[in-house]
Amino acid sequence: MREAEIAVEGVSFGYEKGRKILKELSFQASGTENIGLIGENGVGKSTLLKLLVGLYPEFTGTIRIGGMPVEKKNLAKIRSQIGYVFQDSDSQLFCASVDEDVAFAPRNYGLPEAEVERRVERALAMTGTLHLRDRKNYSLSGGEKKLVAIAGILSMSPDILLMDEPSAALDPKNRRRLIGILHELPQLKIIASHDMDLILDTCSRTLLMADGRIVRDGATEEILRDGELLEAHGLELPLRLQGQIEIMSGKMRTDIL
Amino acid sequence: MNRAEGAAREISRLDMLARRDQRVNRIHPLVKFLLTVGYIAAVVSFPKYDVFGLLGMMVYPIATFLLGELSVRDAFRRLRVVLPLVCVAGLFNPLLDQNRVRLGDVWISAGVLSMLTLMGKGVFSLLASYLLIATTTAEALCGALSMLRLPEAVITQFLLTFRYITVLLEEVGRMTQAYALRAPRQKGVHRKVWGPFAGQLLLRSMDRANEVYESMLLRGFSGKRFYQRQRTPLCGRDLAYGAFWLALFALFRFFPVLLLVGGIFL
Amino acid sequence: MHMADALVAPAVAAAMYACSAVAAGYSVKRVRLEEDAKKIPVMGVMGAFVFAAQMINFTIPGTGSSGHLCGGMLLSALLGPYAGFLAMIGVLLIQCLLFADGGLLALGCNIWNMAFYGCFVGALLIWRPVMRKGITRARIVGASVAGCVLTLQMGAFSVALETLASGVTELPFEAFVAVMQPIHLAIGLVEGLITAAVLVFVHEARPELLFCAAGERETGRFSYRNTLAVLAAAAAVTGGLLSLAASSLPDGLEWSIERLTGSEELTASGSVYETAESVRTATALLPDYAFRGSETALGTTVSGLVGGLAVVCVCVGACLLFRFFKRGSGHEQG
Numbered sequence: 001m002r003e004a005e006i007a008v009e010g011v012s013f014g015y016e017k018g019r020k021i022l023k024e025l026s027f028q029a030s031g032t033e034n035i036g037l038i039g040e041n042g043v044g045k046s047t048l049l050k051l052l053v054g055l056y057p058e059f060t061g062t063i064r065i066g067g068m069p070v071e072k073k074n075l076a077k078i079r080s081q082i083g084y085v086f087q088d089s090d091s092q093l094f095c096a097s098v099d100e101d102v103a104f105a106p107r108n109y110g111l112p113e114a115e116v117e118r119r120v121e122r123a124l125a126m127t128g129t130l131h132l133r134d135r136k137n138y139s140l141s142g143g144e145k146k147l148v149a150i151a152g153i154l155s156m157s158p159d160i161l162l163m164d165e166p167s168a169a170l171d172p173k174n175r176r177r178l179i180g181i182l183h184e185l186p187q188l189k190i191i192a193s194h195d196m197d198l199i200l201d202t203c204s205r206t207l208l209m210a211d212g213r214i215v216r217d218g219a220t221e222e223i224l225r226d227g228e229l230l231e232a233h234g235l236e237l238p239l240r241l242q243g244q245i246e247i248m249s250g251k252m253r254t255d256i257l
Numbered sequence: 258m259n260r261a262e263g264a265a266r267e268i269s270r271l272d273m274l275a276r277r278d279q280r281v282n283r284i285h286p287l288v289k290f291l292l293t294v295g296y297i298a299a300v301v302s303f304p305k306y307d308v309f310g311l312l313g314m315m316v317y318p319i320a321t322f323l324l325g326e327l328s329v330r331d332a333f334r335r336l337r338v339v340l341p342l343v344c345v346a347g348l349f350n351p352l353l354d355q356n357r358v359r360l361g362d363v364w365i366s367a368g369v370l371s372m373l374t375l376m377g378k379g380v381f382s383l384l385a386s387y388l389l390i391a392t393t394t395a396e397a398l399c400g401a402l403s404m405l406r407l408p409e410a411v412i413t414q415f416l417l418t419f420r421y422i423t424v425l426l427e428e429v430g431r432m433t434q435a436y437a438l439r440a441p442r443q444k445g446v447h448r449k450v451w452g453p454f455a456g457q458l459l460l461r462s463m464d465r466a467n468e469v470y471e472s473m474l475l476r477g478f479s480g481k482r483f484y485q486r487q488r489t490p491l492c493g494r495d496l497a498y499g500a501f502w503l504a505l506f507a508l509f510r511f512f513p514v515l516l517l518v519g520g521i522f523l
Numbered sequence: 524m525h526m527a528d529a530l531v532a533p534a535v536a537a538a539m540y541a542c543s544a545v546a547a548g549y550s551v552k553r554v555r556l557e558e559d560a561k562k563i564p565v566m567g568v569m570g571a572f573v574f575a576a577q578m579i580n581f582t583i584p585g586t587g588s589s590g591h592l593c594g595g596m597l598l599s600a601l602l603g604p605y606a607g608f609l610a611m612i613g614v615l616l617i618q619c620l621l622f623a624d625g626g627l628l629a630l631g632c633n634i635w636n637m638a639f640y641g642c643f644v645g646a647l648l649i650w651r652p653v654m655r656k657g658i659t660r661a662r663i664v665g666a667s668v669a670g671c672v673l674t675l676q677m678g679a680f681s682v683a684l685e686t687l688a689s690g691v692t693e694l695p696f697e698a699f700v701a702v703m704q705p706i707h708l709a710i711g712l713v714e715g716l717i718t719a720a721v722l723v724f725v726h727e728a729r730p731e732l733l734f735c736a737a738g739e740r741e742t743g744r745f746s747y748r749n750t751l752a753v754l755a756a757a758a759a760v761t762g763g764l765l766s767l768a769a770s771s772l773p774d775g776l777e778w779s780i781e782r783l784t785g786s787e788e789l790t791a792s793g794s795v796y797e798t799a800e801s802v803r804t805a806t807a808l809l810p811d812y813a814f815r816g817s818e819t820a821l822g823t824t825v826s827g828l829v830g831g832l833a834v835v836c837v838c839v840g841a842c843l844l845f846r847f848f849k850r851g852s853g854h855e856q857g
Contacts, residue, residue, distance in 0.1 A: 417567025445580030456724030519830030
């Protein structure tokens with residue numbers, strides 16, 4: 001596998017003039033780690049992920065993926081190395097059937113049909129969805145859609161995976177499956193989520209976004225245990241840690257009732 | 258169940274029917290498509306008083322329902338949509354066509370005959386197109402259409418619309434339910450929210466179209482290749498099936514088969 | 524307004540398929556999807572939107588009934604004429620195939636009656652000229668209502684024309700038109716208001732989505748006058764084809780009546796039937812065939828019914844046998 005690397009330096013971006021969503025944002029990532037990206041609704045997590053794959057070229061600053069700057073002439077190459085899993089699987093599953101959808105990217109990259117076939121099978125196997133192969137996309141359940149959408153990205157064999165709210169709309173069983181898959185996949189991953197427990201379970205490092213910047217970058221355990229920090233940025237402790245910390249501090253929470 | 262939910266359910270029902278592994282389902286989609294068009298053309302071309310000639314055309318739907326093991330009741334439910342307009346056009350025939358035809362010792366109105374054929378045409382053509390879609394999936398049909406050299410843009414359009422119809426129907430279904438729960442005495446959407454109700458959905462749909470486009474781009478889409486066509490080659494059995502039915506259509510269209518057969522017995 | 528197969532004669536259907544195909548071919552050329560690939564998903568999703576939005580019941584104030592959105596005009600206002608037309612074809616194709624809304628043979632007619640008028644007339648003759656000096660709320664309402672009413676009137680008139688040319692109903696053309704036009708005037712007004720409400724909302728929320736929004740005014744060679752000319756030409760061609768189809772229709776009525784009654788004792792008279800008589804001798808395949816037992820009308824009816832019963836029995840029997848043997852052989856193989 002090639003060296004996966006993301007380098008973001010001083011990136012600013014806004015959809016409308018005068019309203020910047022990202023302000024001089026910088027961070028770096030490489031290797032095969034799982035990185036959690038947290039922050040309030042509307043803080044720009046999805047925007048940041050979309051900038052990394054070059055969907056909005058009008059930013060200032062530099063973004064490099066695998067050493068290549070995100071510019072028009074590199075886009076095709078960059079996009080073959082970096083996969084983006086949309087929050088809403090239906091936006092991604094535009095083909096009629098599952099195997100067509102998973103084969104969409106390899107076919108577009110002009111791979112021979114035998115190789116396409118092999119990749120489709122491997123991607124479906126990795127997400128445990130081989131049995132869904134001949135199904136129609138609209139007949140899938142929410143959880144199945146998400147897993148198939150991930151397979152549709154894995155079939156490109158990307159070095160980097162970006163995931164926008166991967167656990168949204170998943171039932172507990174499918175959520176556990178997703179966590180297993182996230183552990184198994186060898187790619188460098190950035191997982192944007194409000195599911196703090198998912199981040200705690202899967203990510204070794206976490207980026208906390210606020211006010212258009214990365215305000216904290218560190219070990220997940222450290223950031224997600226810092227109740228005050230999270231609260232200051234409109235977030236809450238992972239449910240699993242809530243009990244522990246309250247018991248430790250001997251305080252009863254009555255406000256949940 | 259509101260209209261949108263009903264429509265979504267109907268789509269998945271038809272799709273399940275089309276996916277069954279029946280003999281008729283396995284016939285090449287192009288053959289079935291052309292047969293259906295040919296059948297409907299033959300049916301509607303019957304002269305307007307030729308009740309018995311038209312009646313003979315029932316062999317195709319009867320045989321296909323039996324061979325495809327389909328429920329006739331489901332098909333007839335669809336007649337509700339079609340029959341009203343046909344009835345309006347046909348019901349006046351008995352009043353306006355005052356010609357009389359002698360039937361033994363009684364005189365009957367020629368208008369009644371033309372009304373009967375018109376309704377017969379309506380029923381038969383509807384059954385034929387139902388039989389097509391209940392034994393052929395939308396994608397297979399698109400493969401057939403692309404073999405007929407339909408422009409790629411139209412086929413892509415059809416498939417994408419088909420794909421997102423279920424997503425949006427579910428959304429409309431949920432919105433309608435949510436509305437109805439809070440406005441129990443209203444039959445539909447109130448005038449004050451006409452714009453916002455459908456407009457919200459429109460904006461969301463546009464956003465969705467945008468995301469779909471983004472996800473296409475991210476997976477290497479460059480505007481050239483889109484859907485992979487299910488182009489299966491025609492085999493001898495498909496051609497034989499088509500030829501058999503075409504010959505039968507011609508026979509029943511040009512010869513008064515029912516009268517000839519009846520004559521044997523009498 | 525969806526026409527059923529039973530209402531069109533094959534010649535009319537073919538003529539309208541040809542007209543719609545020309546319009547579709549021209550649209551495919553004009554949208555240039557290769558250059559603007561983004562239109563592909565937009566057209567697809569908006570087609571689905573129109574389909575789904577037509578499932579929403581909008582209450583019409585003062586009446587107990589509800590109206591729906593006008594797809595053609597809405598798509599014209601969002602996508603422009605060419606992309607809108609192609610999107611409408613997708614919608615009509617699905618309505619026809621999956622929901623039996625309009626027949627397969629009549630699809631060409633339906634595309635013309637709804638998509639062509641809705642998109643070409645709606646976008647080029649109404650929406651664009653009205654929005655030439657910028658989009659305002661009042662203009663949106665005016666263009667939507669005028670567009671819906673006009674395109675629906677044209678569509679309804681075409682339905683009447685096509686039915687006339689097909690010769691399936693005894694209803695005089697004038698009566699049919701007199702029924703169709705006022706109904707569709709009312710429908711057009713309601714649909715126009717609903718469509719206007721939606722477009723006004725879009726204008727307030729995301730004005731850039733509308734066709735002809737400031738800045739991206741289409742600078743096509745297709746001027747107002749050209750559009751009118753093309754439309755006039757199309758109307759002439761359609762009219763010509765329709766009249767051709769109408770005059771060449773073999774009206775085999777006389778022949779079949781005779782076959783049914785076994786005589787020519789019709790009370791009808793007049794030149795129509797005299798010409799029909801000559802058509803009859805030309806088209807009759809079995810002119811002197813004497814059916815056994817069919818000397819009387821009752822005899823013909825009975826033999827027709829008996830024949831029908833026999834054919835059904837043979838057909839059902841053959842199918843059941845086929846199924847039985849196929850299954851049997853399947854067992855042996857398995």
